[in-house]
Amino acid sequence: xxxxxxxxxxxxxxxxxxxxxxxxxxxxxxxxxxxxxxxxxxxxxxxxxxxxxxxxxxxxxxxxxxxxxxxxxxxxxxxxxxxxxxxxxxxxxxxxxxxxxxxxxxxxxxxxxxxxxxxxxxxxxxxxxxxxxxxxxxxxxxxxxxxxxxxxxxxxxxxxxxxxxxxxxxxxxxxxxxxxxxxxxxxxxxxxxxxxxxxxxxxxxxxxxxxxxxxxxxxxxxxxxxxxxxxxxxxxxxxxxxxxxxxxxxxxxxxxxxxxxxxxxxxxxxxxxxxxxxxxxxxxxxxxxxxxxxxxxxxxxxxxxxxxxxxxxxxxxxxxxxxxxxx
Numbered sequence: 100x101x102x103x104x105x106x107x108x109x110x111x112x113x114x115x116x117x118x119x120x121x122x123x124x125x126x127x128x129x130x131x132x133x134x135x136x137x138x139x140x141x142x143x144x145x146x147x148x149x150x151x152x153x154x155x156x157x158x159x160x161x162x163x164x165x166x167x168x169x170x171x172x173x174x175x176x177x178x179x180x181x182x183x184x185x186x187x188x189x190x191x192x193x194x195x196x197x198x199x200x201x202x203x204x205x206x207x208x209x210x211x212x213x214x215x216x217x218x219x220x221x222x223x224x225x226x227x228x229x230x231x232x233x234x235x236x237x238x239x240x241x242x243x244x245x246x247x248x249x250x251x252x253x254x255x256x257x258x259x260x261x262x263x264x265x266x267x268x269x270x271x272x273x274x275x276x277x278x279x280x281x282x283x284x285x286x287x288x289x290x291x292x293x294x295x296x297x298x299x300x301x302x303x304x305x306x307x308x309x310x311x312x313x314x315x316x317x318x319x320x321x322x323x324x325x326x327x328x329x330x331x332x333x334x335x336x337x338x339x340x341x342x343x344x345x346x347x348x349x350x351x352x353x354x355x356x357x358x359x360x361x362x363x364x365x366x367x368x369x370x371x372x373x374x375x376x377x378x379x380x381x382x383x384x385x386x387x388x389x390x391x392x393x394x395x396x397x398x399x400x401x402x403x404x405x406x407x408x409x410x411x412x413x414x415x416x417x418x419x420x421x422x423x424x425x426x
Contacts, residue, residue, distance in 0.1 A: 129189055129366050133164040136356070137193045139178025140260055141171040141288025145226055145307035145392075149354050150194045152386050153223065156377030161369075171288050174198060174263035174424075176209055179357075183216040187359040189366035192220065197265045197352045200409040205263050206423040213406060220356035221371045222397035222405060223378065224387060228269050228326035228350045229337065231311050232303045233296055234319065241324035244303070245343045248279045256282040258292040258301040263424045266292075268417070269305035269326050269350040275420040276345045296320065307352055308333055309391035326350040333391055353395065353409075355402055367399055 136154060138147045147169065154165040170178035175198045185191035199213045211217075230241065238244040248255050259267035262285050274281045284301050286292040289310045296304045297319055304311070305326055312333075314320040325331050327349050328341045340348040356374060358367060377383060378396045387394050397405065 129369055130161050130163045132190065133166055134161065134189070134370075135166045135168050135191050137178045137182050137191065138167060138169045139171065139175040139193060139195070140169070141290050142169055143290030143293070143310065144260055144288055145309045145352060146175075146194050146196055146354065147289075148309050148390055149223060149226075149392060152383065152390065152392075153374070153377050156380055156383050157370075157373045160373035160376050171261075174202060174207065174261045174267075176202060176207070176211075176263075180210045182357065183211040183359060185359050187218075187361040187363075189358055189362050189370055191359065192370070193217075193357050194223070194354060195357050196354050197409065197413075198263060199357075200406060201265065201268055201413045201417065202263050203410070204414045204417040205268075207263050213410070214403075216360050217357040218360055218362045218367050219399045219402035219406065220358050220367055221374050221399055222353060222355045222395055222402045223374065224392045224395045225351055225353040226307045226309045226392050227331045227333070228266065228305050228352060229308045229311060229315075229334075230273075230303060230323045230326060230340075231296070231306055231315065231320045232323055233299045233301075234321055235299055236302050236321070238323070239321065241338050241340070241343045244323050245277060245345075248274075248277060248281065252280040253282060255303060256284050256301040258284050258286055258296050258304045260289045260292050261285050261287060265350060265352050266305045266307070267424070268422065271422045272348060272350065272416065272420055273305070273326070273340070273345070275422070276348055293320075305350070307391070312391045333388070333393075353405075354392075355397075355406075364399075371399055 136150050138150050140146050150167050158165040170181055179193050182191055182193035202209045238247045257270045270281050295301055315322045325337050325339045327339055330339050375396050378394050384394055
């Protein structure tokens with residue numbers, strides 16, 4: 100074979116090899132590297148606790164590390180927006196809670212559209228909100244708190260993880276339904292919010308059950324009631340807000356996994372399958388209960404329908420109560 104032919108043959112073979120490698124890489128099964136779950140709040144809150152519970156189990160199912168990265172700010176919008184602009188390949192997800200269906204109607208600047216900019220992966224679970232107070236406060240029951248705030252409008256302050264969060268909204272709705280005023284003190288995350296509550300810088304907080312149950316059990320905070328219409332099996336002795344005359348009050352938080360829009364459906368389904376398998380683990384269910392969560396898994400399509408319904412519900416609640424958040 101002439102030298103130029105040998106050179107041409109080597110070049111062609113090299114090109115074929117490169118092409119084959121590229122094709123094999125493009126067709127590599129998902130996942131082939133670590134996955135990041137973004138928590139859009141500071142460590143210590145419900146999103147963070149739940150993410151750190153489920154990540155190890157999902158890692159076992161996926162065969163790759165599942166890393167937690169906290170990106171707090173703007174009532175959860177900062178971290179969510181980061182994921183909305185991430186590559187739609189399934190390697191960057193966000194654990195989103197109820198605030199994503201509330202923020203669009205609160206007068207806040209929301210840099211993304213929850214239905215347009217994300218692919219639903221699945222619902223993970225829920226947690227009731229519980230009204231807790233500093234141990235030095237004079238009200239020891241939900242009824243006493245309701246009566247106190249009516250008699251002392253504007254004299255009770257409550258903390259939240261930030262403006263526009265479900266915990267903030269829970270306080271605003273309570274004040275409207277109870278015909279009184281509460282002073283909202285926002286923080287950058289649940290951890291500092293609860294720390295200042297225990298330090299008596301604020302008097303009460305509408306907090307996720309998961310984020311305060313350890314302090315209630317240790318006698319460092321006083322639980323007054325469940326922010327909803329029904330008592331919870333997690334602490335059945337606590338009265339629901341409906342029992343104090345606040346009919347129609349409902350503020351349960353739910354949590355879900357979302358991926359950037361245009362993430363391929365096979366990738367979404369793979370992540371959902373890993374998530375559902377993790378949720379069916381008996382020891383994980385036990386951890387959920389101990390931390391104050393209820394397991395509530397779903398398919399991507401079920402989560403999509405649920406988000407649409409929640410958007411309509413919170414638009415009605417926020418509009419009827421004329422609630423706005425200055426950001």
